[in-house]
Amino acid sequence: MSRFIVGRALQSLLSLFVVSLVVFYAARLTGDPTVLMLSEMATKEEAAQLRAHLGLDKPITTQYALFLKQAAQGDLGESTRYHRPVTDVLTARFPASLQLGSVAIVISILIALPIGVYSAVHRGTALDVAGRLFAVLGQSLPLFWLGLILILIFAVWFGWLPAAGRGGPANFILPAVTMGWATTPAIMRLTRSSMLEVLESEYVKLARIKGLPEWKVVWKHALKNALLPVVTFSVLLFAEMIAGAIVTETVFAWPGVGQLLISSVNTRDFPMVQATVLLLASLFVLGNFGVDVLYAWLNPKIRYAR
């Protein structure tokens, strides 16, 4: 087991290294940021001076080495757009993303759990089929479009909910539902298979023999045990969450990290892009690492599979 963990940890580090390399070089391909930062009347000397100030005149490998060294010290440079350290901007933005993400996962679980349990108990019925069709549909809808359709229905047509921004609790509903949509089908399927397994178990049979009402057997005895893997894995659905956050925050003008990434890409704010992608990629890689270790711990077959 420890060998498996070490191996996976090394692989995660390698992935992060590749991400940092890709991001660093890619950001430099997007063009010269000084063109955007200087006024049209700036002289060539001023441009050169600014490039020197930003370290853009050094060879690119030196820039990367310097970037890594400073990153290790927690210094990811200064945003060329906000003129503040990127870590400041990120820490200011991160809570908004975290809040939205948490609400989204809660909504996602609230929707997915009952449907998953119902599907398992009433296997093969019309509602089970409907539930599973809903799951396929969930994976076929582009999130950004779903977000806009929700805005259209609930903000434009009915006027019940705000379409954008981050104000009161009402502002959370539409973006959280959109973002939760990305993870709902996965949680639903997990609940269903987990419940199916538990419902076959001896203690559920015993509970039934004891004469407990069926609802109590299902919702109290079975669900309690079926829930453990579901909750564990739900929290770790980072991949879907991060992709969801970028799109959702852009659609709903949510002032979080995902929206920051897209606006930084569009304004060629190198340091900001680097830091944002590194943060999100670290979360992603860490999440995947967690899932893999958890899977391996629960299922020894995986440990030896590779």
Place this chain on the structure above:
Amino acid sequence: MSEIAIAAEAPARIFRRRRIGLVPWLPAVVLVTLIAVGVLAPLIAPYPPLQGSLGDKLLPPAWLAGGSWSHPLGTDLLGRDILSRVFYGARTSLGVAALAVLVSGTIGTTIGLIAGYFGGTLDAFLMRLTDVALSLPLILVAIVLVAALGASFANVVLVIVLLLWPRYARQIRGETLALRERDFVALARIANCSHFRIIRRHILPNVVPTLLVLVTLQSGYVVLLESTLSFLGAGIPPSTPAWGLMISEGRTVIETAWWVVVWPGLAIVALVLSGNLLGDWLRDRLDPTLSRTR
């Protein structure tokens, strides 16, 4: 967990058991229709995709007050016919999907066959490479790369290929590993067949079912990815008729003109849903092991 693993395990089975019989016919018909629309777009679209007059801007669909049958689905911000642009959008999306899936499938299959067949250090090296590529945050890397290389059809295909080949490699390598031990491969070796010939004539044909399932499921995923990238401004360049881009342009007028956003989105859903349903059905038919492994 890949999208394939998460991708619905069961609808096909449901339909078989319930004998509703909509799968695979309905998705197949939708898919073929969309492909035909994409291929024939220049012939069947009422207008060229870029032609529009500002006098006709934001006309509603024909059945609403103010709409006319000369623009059945309405017009966009620049007065361009939405029906025509949806038709041409099919061309763009399917073009990206076909190219990306073809190239990444070829690269991934080749690497998978080589790694699985020869084994040893080559296999170990290629699979570590695959592991790292698989653990990259796909959408993040895609956004950054397309933004860096410049938004264009070719760059979108390139980036998607770069990110998708490992999925084929991993799957095909696993299959090859098992096939390598089979008697017919041993016999071919005794018959003095070259490695190349064994891979091409004896192993490749046996991985085709798996490949078919992967290709179908991946196509839907590529369409989603491309439209998302285009929507975020890191995909197909503006003014090209692409569904994600049309939706992005329609965002600003969603309060007054819902049709600009709704139609291209429905087209994406129809395409991706058909691809997923068909892929699941194929998987159940051709390769039952796929649904249980990844």
